[in-house]
Amino acid sequence: xxxxxxxxxxxxxxxxxxxxxxxxxxxxxxxxxxxxxFDRGSVDGFRDYFRQLTEFEPTRxxxxxxxxxxxxxxxxxxxENVSLSREVIAMIPEFLNRPxxxxxxxxxxxxxxxxxxxxxxxxxxxxxxxxxxxxIHTPHLEDKYKGTRMxxxxxxxxxxxxxxxxxxxxxxxxTVRLAKEEGFWCxxxxxxxxxxxxxxxxxxxxxYGDDRIMVNSAGDWGxxxxxxxxxxxxxxxxxxxxxxxxxxxxxxNPLEFFSQSRNFQFDPPDTFPMPREAAVD
Amino acid sequence: xxxAMTANEILDRLFLxxxxxxxxxxxxxxxxxxxxxxxHLGEDPRPSQLRRANDIVNSGRxxxxxxxxxxxxxxxQAGWNRPD
Ligand SMILES: [Zn+2]
Numbered sequence: 061x062x063x064x065x066x067x068x069x070x071x072x073x074x075x076x077x078x079x080x081x082x083x084x085x086x087x088x089x090x091x092x093x094x095x096x097x098f099d100r101g102s103v104d105g106f107r108d109y110f111r112q113l114t115e116f117e118p119t120r121x122x123x124x125x126x127x128x129x130x131x132x133x134x135x136x137x138x139x140e141n142v143s144l145s146r147e148v149i150a151m152i153p154e155f156l157n158r159p160x161x162x163x164x165x166x167x168x169x170x171x172x173x174x175x176x177x178x179x180x181x182x183x184x185x186x187x188x189x190x191x192x193x194x195x196i197h198t199p200h201l202e203d204k205y206k207g208t209r210m211x212x213x214x215x216x217x218x219x220x221x222x223x224x225x226x227x228x229x230x231x232x233x234x235t236v237r238l239a240k241e242e243g244f245w246c247x248x249x250x251x252x253x254x255x256x257x258x259x260x261x262x263x264x265x266x267x268y269g270d271d272r273i274m275v276n277s278a279g280d281w282g283x284x285x286x287x288x289x290x291x292x293x294x295x296x297x298x299x300x301x302x303x304x305x306x307x308x309x310x311x312x313n314p315l316e317f318f319s320q321s322r323n324f325q326f327d328p329p330d331t332f333p334m335p336r337e338a339a340v341d
Numbered sequence: 342x343x344x345a346m347t348a349n350e351i352l353d354r355l356f357l358x359x360x361x362x363x364x365x366x367x368x369x370x371x372x373x374x375x376x377x378x379x380x381h382l383g384e385d386p387r388p389s390q391l392r393r394a395n396d397i398v399n400s401g402r403x404x405x406x407x408x409x410x411x412x413x414x415x416x417x418q419a420g421w422n423r424p425d
Contacts, residue, residue: 103378113421166361172415177422199389202413202414202415203409203413203415205414205415206414206415206416206417209417210417210421212421213421213422214422219421222384232410233404233406233407234407234410234411234414260406263406298343298354299346300345300346301345
């Protein structure tokens with residue numbers, strides 16, 4: 061089955077992962093900007109990161125026939141540094157018209173602080189002024205419920221925000237309704253121990269339906285599983301869900317959401333000519 | 342979207358896995374208590390969170406997963422973003 065992983069930090073993964081994902085049916089990925097494991101020291105550090113996301117990463121993905129899209133921002137952990145965050149937000153528009161840039165993300169909250177909220181609102185303002193889609197990171201563990209509610213509050217504060225152009229990520233049993241009831245898209249992250257499992261994600265879809273929802277691996281430099289979406293497909297098949305229904309969640313829904321971005325150009329796999337740039341030695 | 346499997350089929354598939362998880366949980370509580378005979382954990386809120394979560398698992402509710410999540414969640418204050 062073809063699938064799209066709508067949230068995976070491929071910059072942290074090896075080329076072999078792209079190849080394994082392609083063999084499992086992955087035809088496209090979208091990669092939000094995130095924390096590198098250390099706080100970057102300057103706006104130029106982010107500029108180089110955005111070049112990697114928009115130049116080299118799509119090339120590397122193409123070696124396995126995978127189409128690569130990206131999202132740009134300064135993440136919530138580094139948003140505690142408000143002055144650096146403002147420099148990064150001012151620099152982001154240099155990249156917004158590059159091919160494959162879908163919008164602003166993953167912005168959000170981490171520890172639910174005032175500085176994080178300030179920078180979240182400034183990212184939303186940039187997205188509204190430049191008419192970009194938004195991808196939102198919600199905090200983990202004990203911070204998730206409160207942080208998700210604060211994020212929804214801030215989105216509702218701004219009457220320029222169109223909910224169907226916003227994706228709220230890492231939803232779980234206690235936050236999925238908050239996102240869906242206000243008309244936002246949402247995504248579940250299949251991640252060992254701290255987030256959702258394939259079985260719980262399948263439960264949430266049984267309970268809340270398969271509209272405006274997708275699943276991702278959020279594979280990154282931590283303990284994570286870049287083949288988590290195929291695990292979800294397998295769980296759904298074991299439950300007797302027909303492939304056409306599974307395909308809606310893992311393929312058609314991401315396409316429907318991404319298609320709202322002016323930079324989203326997608327070659328469906330049955331017509332995709334697999335142009336491979338020569339791999340470097 | 343209702344599940345395509347009957348309750349019996351789901352139980353057949355999950356029984357040994359659930360049995361193993363409950364055993365693991367029981368052994369984990371035992372391990373903590375064995376090491377804490379002089380009540381070192383005292384005011385640590387986590388053991389009581391785990392016990393409350395366990396009570397929810399044993400309840401007859403249909404939203405156990407959501408309620409367990411809420412036990413491990415910080416409280417939200419409505420109006421946090423309104424100037425007062
Ligand atoms: Zn992420």
